[in-house]
Amino acid sequence: MKEKKEKGSLSIFSALILLLVASLLFTFLESARMYGLRAKSHRNTMLCAESALAEYQIELLENYDVFYLDLGYGERSINLARLKERIMNLSQDNINPKKDRMFFNGANLYRMNVTQCMIEDYELATDDGGAAFMRQAVASMKDNIPYDVAESLFTSAEEVKKTENMAENPEQMMADAKAKIAEERARKTEENRQKQENGEEIQPLEDVENPVEFADSLKTSGVLTKVVENPGDLSVKGIDLSDSIETRDKQCGTKQNVSESTLSQKAVYQMYLQQHFGCYTESIENRVLDYEMEYLIAGKATDQENLESVVKRLLALREASNLISLVMDPAKTADAKTVALLLVGFTGNEGVIEAAKYGVMAAWAYVESILDVRTLLSGGKIAIMKKSNEWTTDIFHISESFQNAAKAKESDNGLSYVGYLQTFLSLKNQSELNYRVLDLIEKNIRMLSGNHNLCMDSMTQQMTVSLAYEAYPLFFRMVTIGNIKNEAYQFVQKQDVSYF
Numbered sequence: 001m002k003e004k005k006e007k008g009s010l011s012i013f014s015a016l017i018l019l020l021v022a023s024l025l026f027t028f029l030e031s032a033r034m035y036g037l038r039a040k041s042h043r044n045t046m047l048c049a050e051s052a053l054a055e056y057q058i059e060l061l062e063n064y065d066v067f068y069l070d071l072g073y074g075e076r077s078i079n080l081a082r083l084k085e086r087i088m089n090l091s092q093d094n095i096n097p098k099k100d101r102m103f104f105n106g107a108n109l110y111r112m113n114v115t116q117c118m119i120e121d122y123e124l125a126t127d128d129g130g131a132a133f134m135r136q137a138v139a140s141m142k143d144n145i146p147y148d149v150a151e152s153l154f155t156s157a158e159e160v161k162k163t164e165n166m167a168e169n170p171e172q173m174m175a176d177a178k179a180k181i182a183e184e185r186a187r188k189t190e191e192n193r194q195k196q197e198n199g200e201e202i203q204p205l206e207d208v209e210n211p212v213e214f215a216d217s218l219k220t221s222g223v224l225t226k227v228v229e230n231p232g233d234l235s236v237k238g239i240d241l242s243d244s245i246e247t248r249d250k251q252c253g254t255k256q257n258v259s260e261s262t263l264s265q266k267a268v269y270q271m272y273l274q275q276h277f278g279c280y281t282e283s284i285e286n287r288v289l290d291y292e293m294e295y296l297i298a299g300k301a302t303d304q305e306n307l308e309s310v311v312k313r314l315l316a317l318r319e320a321s322n323l324i325s326l327v328m329d330p331a332k333t334a335d336a337k338t339v340a341l342l343l344v345g346f347t348g349n350e351g352v353i354e355a356a357k358y359g360v361m362a363a364w365a366y367v368e369s370i371l372d373v374r375t376l377l378s379g380g381k382i383a384i385m386k387k388s389n390e391w392t393t394d395i396f397h398i399s400e401s402f403q404n405a406a407k408a409k410e411s412d413n414g415l416s417y418v419g420y421l422q423t424f425l426s427l428k429n430q431s432e433l434n435y436r437v438l439d440l441i442e443k444n445i446r447m448l449s450g451n452h453n454l455c456m457d458s459m460t461q462q463m464t465v466s467l468a469y470e471a472y473p474l475f476f477r478m479v480t481i482g483n484i485k486n487e488a489y490q491f492v493q494k495q496d497v498s499y500f
Contacts, residue, residue, distance in 0.1 A: 030473055030474065033109060033110070033474060034489065036109075036110055037110055037112055037469070037471050037489065037491075038491060038493075040095065040110050040112075041095070041112065041467070041469045041491065041493050042493050042495075044091055044094050044095050044467070044493075045091075045465065045466075045467045045493040045494070045495045046495050046497075047090075047094065048087050048090040048091045048094060048465075048467070049087065049463075049465040049495045049497040050497055051087075051090050052069065052083060052086055052087050052090070052465070052497075053067075053069055053497055053499065055069060055086075056068060056069055056499070057069070057070050057445070057449075057454075057459065059445045059448045059449045060441070060445060060459075063276075063444065063445070063448065064137075064276055064441055065137075065140040065276070066133070066136050066137060066140055066461075066499075067136070067461065067499035067500070068125060068456075068459035068460065068461055068499070069083075069459065069460050069461075070454065070458055070459055071083060071122070071124075071458050071459070071460050072453065072454070072455060072458035074451055074453060074454070075453050075458075076453045076455050076458065077251070077458070078251055078458050080119050083119060084117040084118075084119060085117075087117045087465060087467070088114055088117045091114040091117070091467060092113070092114055095110070095111075095112055095113075095114070096111060096112075096113070109474060110471075111471065111474075112469050112470060112471035112489075113469070113470050113471070114467055114468065114469055114470075115468045115469065115470045116467070116468035117465070117466070117467055117468075118465070118466040118467075118468075119463055119464070119465060119466075120254075120464045120465075120466055120494070121253075121254050121255040121463060121464040122253050122254060122255055122460045122462070122463035122464070123253045123255040123460060123461055123462050123463070124251060124252065124253040124456075124457055124458070124459060124460055124461075125438060125456045125457065125459045125460075125461065126245060126250050126251075126252075126435070126438060126456055126457040127252060127253045127255070129430065129431030129434060129435070130430075130431055130433075130434020130435050130437065130438055131261070131430070131431075131434065132253075132461065133434060133437070133438055133456075133461075134261065134265075134269055134430075134434055135500070136461050136499065136500050137269055137272045138265050138268045138269050138272065139500040140272070140500070141268050141271065141272055153267050153270060153422060153423075153426065154263060154266070154267070154426060156384065156415060156419065156422075156423050157422075157423040157426035157427055159384050159385075160317060160384060160420075160423045160424075160427070161427055163317060163320055163321050163324065163384060163385070170319050170320065170323050170362035170365060170366065171362075173358045173359050173361075173362040174212055174215060174216065174359050174362045174363055174366070176355055176359060177212050177355050177356050177358065177359015177360065177362070177363075178212045178213065178216060178359065180344070180352050180355050180356060180359075181210060181212060181343050181344055181356055181359070184344045184346075184347050184352060185205060185343070185344070188205055188346055188347075189205065192204065192205075203346060205346070206342045206343070206345075208339065208342040208343060209397075209398060209399060210343060211339060211360050211363040211364055211367070211395060211398045212356075212359045212360060212362075212363045214363065214367070214398055214399050214402075215362075215363035215364075215366045215367055215398075216363075218366070218367070218370065218402075222308075223308055223311055223312055223315065224304065224307065224308055224311060226370050227311055227315075227370060227373040227374050227377055228377060229374075229377075229378065229405060234303070234304055234307070235283075235289070235290040235291060235303035235304065236302075236303070236304070237288065237289050237290055237302065237303045238289075238301050238302035238303065239288050239289060239301055239302075239443055240301070241299075241301050244435075244439045245435045245436075245438050245439045245442060245456060245457065246299070246432065246435040246436060246439060250457040251455075251457040251458060252457075253460065255462065255463070255464070261430070266426070270422055270425060270426065273293065273296070273425065273437065274293075274418060274422065277292040277293050277296065277437075277440065278290060278291070278292045278293070279291055279292065279293040279294060279417070279418060279421055280294065280307055280377060280417065281377065281379055281416075281417050281418065282418065286444075286447075286448065287440075287444050288440070288443045288444055288447055289303050289306070289440065290303050291303045291306050291307050291310075292440055293418075293421045293425070294306035294307050294309070294310045294421070295436065295440060296425060296428075296433060296436045296437060296440070297309070297310055297313075297421065297424045297425060297428065298310055299432075299436055310421070310424070311373060311377075313424065314369075314372075314373050314376065314420060315366075315369050315370065315373055317420075318365075318368070318369035318372045318373060318382070319362075319365050319366050319369040320365075321369075321384055321385055321386070322364075322365035322366075322368045322369055322372070322386065323361060323362055323365040324385065325365075325385055325386045325387075325391075326361045326364060326365055327361065329388055331388065332361075332364075332388070332391070332395075333357075333361070335395050335396070336357050336358075336360045336361045336364065336395060337353075337357050339357075339360045339395055339396070340353050340354075340356035340357035340359075340360050341353060343356050343360075344356045360395065363398075364393065364395050364398065367393050367398055367401075367402060368391065368392060368393045368408065370402070371392050371393065371401075371402070371406055371407055371408035372408045374405070374406075374407040374408065375407040375408045375409075375410060376416065376417040376420065377417060378407060379416070379417070380407070380408075380410040380414075380416070381410050381411050381412070381413075381414035381415060381416050381419075382408060382410070382411055382414045382415065383411035383413060383414035383415070384414070384415065386411070390408075390409055390411050391409070392406070392407075392408040392409050438456045439456075441456060442454065442455065442456045461498065461499050461500070462496070462497065462498030462499065462500075463496075463497060463498075464494060464495070464496050464497075465494070465495050465497065466492055466493065466494045466495075467492065467493050467495075468490070468491075468492045469489075469490070469491055469492070469493065470488050470489065470490055471488065471489045472488050472489070473487070473489070
């Protein structure tokens with residue numbers, strides 16, 4: 001018996017219901033897909049921006065513990081187009097992997113395209129007077145400097161500043177005393193000669209060493225030959241300052257990030273400089289200059305010029321400090337008065353004797369300062385203000401105490417040569433100091449990397465990256481809801497990235 005087949009049918013109403021259910025289902029799926037697209041694009045923006053920063057300048061990290069991306073890519077000028085191209089390529093490859101790769105042979109429900117890359121803000125190492133670099137340098141120090149260390153550093157700096165401002169002009173004291181002593185003794189010599197011719201009794205001049213004449217004679221030789229044990233061993237390195245960061249027109253970032261440095265941050269920065277830059281007593285190999293901290297202070301083209309400038313300032317500081325110590329020491333003031341009396345006491349003129357006394361004290365302070373600097377350059381310590389028992393020279397035998405490369409007594413609680421350099425750095429204009437730091441870094445990295453076009457004003461440490469995305473509906477293509485299936489999604493993802 002033949003079975004009877006039933007004919008199937010679908011009413012128009014049922015078809016409409018099915019279409020509505022399918023439309024609702026695909027709308028939910030497309031809505032979920034849209035959120036997935038946004039999440040994927042956000043993650044992609046973050047990954048690609050950070051991947052761009054992963055191409056940091058390796059020599060900067062190895063030598064100075066800082067991360068920077070060279071926006072010049074080996075050239076002097078910033079090339080944002082290349083950075084954008086790099087991020088675009090990374091993005092496109094990341095969100096639309098090639099199908100022949102393992103694990104990526106299935107359908108890609110989150111297919112989209114990157115249509116534009118924008119670098120909205122970026123900060124360069126030289127921005128804000130070099131404060132941008134200073135912030136990262138401070139952040140690179142793994143251990144913060146205790147506050148008492150910071151306070152001690154800047155207390156020393158304030159004491160140095162006060163000493164430099166307090167002392168009267170020792171050079172003028174010596175010049176006045178030298179002229180008066182020479183004038184009075186010449187007058188007395190002539191007076192004795194005339195008396196001898198007339199057969200009169202004379203009062204011979206005291207045969208005493210004139211400290212003022214001795215100190216003045218020391219100033220005829222070069223300053224480094226007086227304080228350096230082996231002048232022939234001094235560094236002869238030099239640099240070209242015609243293209244220094246301090247003086248050239250610098251490229252500028254677009255990110256505004258101005259902030260005042262705290263006392264603690266400045267102290268940490270000082271320690272950073274001490275750890276990463278050499279000086280006369282602690283030089284570092286493979287650098288364009290051996291006396292780097294001296295360059296940061298003086299800014300001269302050669303090592304010897306920088307060392308000489310720093311030594312002159314040290315001598316002036318020590319001379320002023322020693323003069324203040326002498327004036328405050330009654331016993332040493334009395335000794336200076338005794339020498340003055342031996343030199344010009346025959347005049348009976350208290351004004352002349354006082355001028356001679358202060359000239360003698362200034363000369364004494366100068367000779368002591370030379371011995372102080374010798375001690376500092378040989379690795380010893382000298383207190384900013386000496387106590388009586390820390391004194392070395394003898395005013396009654398001033399030339400003898402200067403012989404045989406003599407050095408001043410060390411002070412247990414004094415500052416080393418590096419300590420004095422730190423105080424000088426603390427007193428410098430911050431922008432000028434930062435630029436000189438960056439200048440040395442630039443020249444050293446050029447030498448180490450072999451890239452002579454490298455510029456620190458092309459180096460970025462943080463930036464804002466924006467990527468524009470475009471994606472077309474997928475599930476809407478399976479149903480017809482107006483013309484929505486032809487409209488692309490457009491959205492932008494922004495990401496701030498920084499090395500610290």
